[in-house]
Amino acid sequence: MEETHDSIIHCIDRNSREFPEKLKNIPNSPKCIYYTGRLPEDRSPTIAIVGARMCSTYGRIQAFEFAQFLSRSGVQVISGLARGIDSEAHKGALEGDTPTFAVLGSGVDVCYPAGSRSLYQRILKNAGGIISEYPPGTQALPMFFPARNRIISGLADVVLVVEARERSGSLITANYALEQGKSVYALPGAVNDALSQGCHRLIYDGAGIAYCPEILLGEWGISKKNNKKTQEKNKIRLASDMKLVYSCLDLRPKNLDEIIRKTGFTPGKTSSLLMELKLLGLAAEVGRQNYVAINEYD
Amino acid sequence: MFASVLTAAIHGMEVYPVRVEADVSNGLPSFTMVGFPSAQVKEAQDRVRTALRNNGINLPPKRVTVNFAPTDIKKEGAGFDMPVAASVLAASGIISPNVLEGVMLAGELSLNGEIHGVSGILPMAVRARELGCRYCMVPYHNLREGALVPGLEVIGVRTLREMITYLEEPGRFRSDVAYEEESCVPNHADFSEIKGQEGARRAVEIAVSGFHNILLIGPPGSGKTMIARRIPGIMPELTYEEGLELTKIYSIAGQLPEGNPLIRSRPFRSPHHTCTPLALTGGGRNPRPGEITLAHRGVLFLDEMPEFSRRSLETLRQPLEDKEICLSRAGGSFRFPANFILAAAMNPCPCGFYPDMNRCHCTAGEVSHYIGKISQPLLDRIDICTEVPAVTFSQMNQPSEGESSARIRSRVQHAREIQLARYAGENISFNGELQGRQIRKYCPLSPEAERLMSRAFEKMEFSARSYHRILKVARTIADMDKSAQICADHIAEALTYRSFDKKYWV
Numbered sequence: 001m002e003e004t005h006d007s008i009i010h011c012i013d014r015n016s017r018e019f020p021e022k023l024k025n026i027p028n029s030p031k032c033i034y035y036t037g038r039l040p041e042d043r044s045p046t047i048a049i050v051g052a053r054m055c056s057t058y059g060r061i062q063a064f065e066f067a068q069f070l071s072r073s074g075v076q077v078i079s080g081l082a083r084g085i086d087s088e089a090h091k092g093a094l095e096g097d098t099p100t101f102a103v104l105g106s107g108v109d110v111c112y113p114a115g116s117r118s119l120y121q122r123i124l125k126n127a128g129g130i131i132s133e134y135p136p137g138t139q140a141l142p143m144f145f146p147a148r149n150r151i152i153s154g155l156a157d158v159v160l161v162v163e164a165r166e167r168s169g170s171l172i173t174a175n176y177a178l179e180q181g182k183s184v185y186a187l188p189g190a191v192n193d194a195l196s197q198g199c200h201r202l203i204y205d206g207a208g209i210a211y212c213p214e215i216l217l218g219e220w221g222i223s224k225k226n227n228k229k230t231q232e233k234n235k236i237r238l239a240s241d242m243k244l245v246y247s248c249l250d251l252r253p254k255n256l257d258e259i260i261r262k263t264g265f266t267p268g269k270t271s272s273l274l275m276e277l278k279l280l281g282l283a284a285e286v287g288r289q290n291y292v293a294i295n296e297y298d
Numbered sequence: 299m300f301a302s303v304l305t306a307a308i309h310g311m312e313v314y315p316v317r318v319e320a321d322v323s324n325g326l327p328s329f330t331m332v333g334f335p336s337a338q339v340k341e342a343q344d345r346v347r348t349a350l351r352n353n354g355i356n357l358p359p360k361r362v363t364v365n366f367a368p369t370d371i372k373k374e375g376a377g378f379d380m381p382v383a384a385s386v387l388a389a390s391g392i393i394s395p396n397v398l399e400g401v402m403l404a405g406e407l408s409l410n411g412e413i414h415g416v417s418g419i420l421p422m423a424v425r426a427r428e429l430g431c432r433y434c435m436v437p438y439h440n441l442r443e444g445a446l447v448p449g450l451e452v453i454g455v456r457t458l459r460e461m462i463t464y465l466e467e468p469g470r471f472r473s474d475v476a477y478e479e480e481s482c483v484p485n486h487a488d489f490s491e492i493k494g495q496e497g498a499r500r501a502v503e504i505a506v507s508g509f510h511n512i513l514l515i516g517p518p519g520s521g522k523t524m525i526a527r528r529i530p531g532i533m534p535e536l537t538y539e540e541g542l543e544l545t546k547i548y549s550i551a552g553q554l555p556e557g558n559p560l561i562r563s564r565p566f567r568s569p570h571h572t573c574t575p576l577a578l579t580g581g582g583r584n585p586r587p588g589e590i591t592l593a594h595r596g597v598l599f600l601d602e603m604p605e606f607s608r609r610s611l612e613t614l615r616q617p618l619e620d621k622e623i624c625l626s627r628a629g630g631s632f633r634f635p636a637n638f639i640l641a642a643a644m645n646p647c648p649c650g651f652y653p654d655m656n657r658c659h660c661t662a663g664e665v666s667h668y669i670g671k672i673s674q675p676l677l678d679r680i681d682i683c684t685e686v687p688a689v690t691f692s693q694m695n696q697p698s699e700g701e702s703s704a705r706i707r708s709r710v711q712h713a714r715e716i717q718l719a720r721y722a723g724e725n726i727s728f729n730g731e732l733q734g735r736q737i738r739k740y741c742p743l744s745p746e747a748e749r750l751m752s753r754a755f756e757k758m759e760f761s762a763r764s765y766h767r768i769l770k771v772a773r774t775i776a777d778m779d780k781s782a783q784i785c786a787d788h789i790a791e792a793l794t795y796r797s798f799d800k801k802y803w804v
Contacts, residue, residue: 053662056655083662115666194656253653255687256497256794267500268775272790279753287646287653288515288685289497289794 026154030133037129045220051085051162059163064092069213071096099128105148106140153177164198185210253290301388301395305381310632313425320385325361333366377416380405400432411458415439417552443559494693501684507713508774509728511640516686522643531703565596571605593638603642604671746786
């Protein structure tokens with residue numbers, strides 16, 4: 001393969017000037033790290049967003065929105081390129097203005113999981129970087145991942161756990177963060193939701209409650225420049241039928257049948273209204289024929 | 299002395315007339331069979347000789363030669379016993395060779411002279427009529443089947459003795475088969491037994507109305523199989539011609555029901571997931587119809603689709619496009635019809651509960667591996683995909699019954715008539731069969747629908763194939779709505795059923 005600027009792999013050891021300051025001070029700091037693309041700016045605010053691979057739609061949407069908001073506010077988002085929350089966090093950050101960085105449990109030239117290849121490319125293209133302590137060519141092994149998590153938290157100032165089961169790898173990241181003296185935030189969910197148990201546990205143990213992205217900015221003393229979210233509120237007039245269907249939707253996936261029963265419309269009418277909502281950007285289809293509301297409208 | 303009689307060999311779905319010639323001449327006593335007989339057919343000589351002896355007929359100790367013409371087709375099956383016996387009897391002067399003129403015979407002999415039924419009698423009888431035979435003599439067991447052919451006399455015989463009697467005096471045969479006019483409606487399970495599942499019901503109705511393939515995804519116990527089993531009950535009734543066509547297929551496969559051979563209800567085939575590729579497509583040196591052909595004009599239901607072997611599933615791709623299967627073997631290529639609705643059911647993940655994260659404990663890898671067992675090209679050929687959610691207790695206990703199959707069927711029938719009228723000049727009869735050029739011709743979109751479609755195309759990035767699939771489904775939805783043009787609502791609904799896309803799953 002032809003070596004382009006992007007695919008050059010750098011190796012820096014701990015004594016180098018380039019070595020991230022934040023990573024030097026953590027317990028069990030890596031001797032050297034490999035990276036391609038760039039390294040996170042030491043002085044910029046940095047957040048790690050982590051969570052379950054098998055996440056719910058709620059977690060997916062929140063990870064995306066938090067990352068997008070923070071990235072727009074100048075925060076670098078770090079995550080692990082895994083499926084689920086990690087990927088959504090990277091995707092959200094790519095929609096913002098600040099580069100995002102992925103820390104891998106394999107060599108930086110090995111894209112794991114392979115399905116994230118396009119994301120891997122996008123991160124590099126958007127001035128971000130791929131980081132690993134394993135030499136190039138190393139294949140991902142389960143035992144590398146917990147160790148990788150200490151780098152994720154080490155590079156960040158704040159760790160946000162979006163969704164985690166009670167025994168989840170994300171909690172390992174949170175533990176490292178506490179060891180390293182970083183702030184930990186967790187996203188609240190429903191009490192009966194298995195995927196939020198880990199987060200609730202963290203909150204009980206004293207983690208911050210990330211009930212909206214703005215409060216995270218307080219960690220760095222950044223004040224909100226302009227609330228883009230309110231700017232973005234859709235100025236759409238919905239027909240009354242569509243309003244009724246929209247009112248049935250929330251953040252939990254609702255099946256077509258449920259919506260049919262609530263609205264009393266025919267299956268044909270209901271699904272065509274849902275498709276309209278989807279194309280207006282107010283609803284999303286998750287799985288097949290399960291819908292969630294994703295945006296507010298005015 | 300020489301004598302010959304007509305019978306038939308079945309190759310694939312084709313019936314080839316075969317002349318069985320016998321010659322009895324002086325020489326060392328022997329019994330030779332020539333003309334490309336298979337091992338089964340060669341055994342006929344022992345059955346025939348023994349059966350004749352056991353009925354008190356002793357063949358003269360002469361040289362017997364039997365030939366099957368034309369010699370280039372392999373003769374297979376047990377149906378050649380009876381014509382061999384008849385021609386040998388005539389050649390040795392026991393019956394007159396003239397009585398065999400214009401007669402088609404088929405049947406299997408047992409050593410005591412009884413005649414057993416064989417498969418493929420109906421297509422043979424049809425061929426006999428085309429050839430202008432005087433009458434057709436078949437095993438008594440197959441009499442009803444042969445008698446389905448109008449304008450052809452069919453004689454059913456139980457024993458070798460009867461065969462000789464009726465060959466000499468065919469006028470003496472009196473058919474004692476009663477033809478009760480079919481009144482019994484096939485008792486498919488009824489849709490009224492299904493509670494809730496409005497979305498899935500609607501999807502199935504669309505699938506049946508336009509002859510679209512359908513995929514049902516849902517957790518275990520949600521009723522996917524129940525719904526699928528009720529699909530034949532809402533399909534329009536078979537016409538007589540269609541029934542005869544199906545009866546022919548089942549006759550060749552040897553799977554006709556006893557007593558009432560004419561098939562009047564649409565088939566529902568549900569092969570187990572251990573099914574081999576050949577069992578699906580049809581196989582063998584002289585291929586027999588497989589499951590997809592037996593499901594012709596009906597439903598092929600694949601329960602637990604990801605559990606089928608990849609090779610089995612991939613064999614479906616070509617028949618789903620062409621509505622027939624062409625098998626090539628050393629003996630030639632064989633065409634079998636295979637125009638069926640593919641109904642498939644699957645769980646969304648190995649444990650079955652994804653995306654309910656409180657119950658599903660599969661890893662992301664497991665889910666994508668499970669879904670990955672079904673190739674995208676196959677999924678692309680399934681027009682309608684719907685999720686069947688788990689039923690709640692209140693739904694299950696609601697006193698009101700769901701809509702009955704009969705009512706759904708009457709609506710389906712309406713949609714079908716609209717399609718039949720529209721496609722009168724074309725060689726298709728359902729929206730599901732529309733091809734490229736026809737789609738442009740018959741699926742006009744209203745300006746509003748056009749706009750919606752272009753927005754959806756950009757937002758959901760689907761392929762050209764799925765674009766066409768959506769148009770076809772929208773056409774069906776418009777037909778059910780009795781609308782000549784496809785409106786935005788129809789497109790929007792069709793979009794929600796669009797074929798399953800793995801990208802948006804995990």
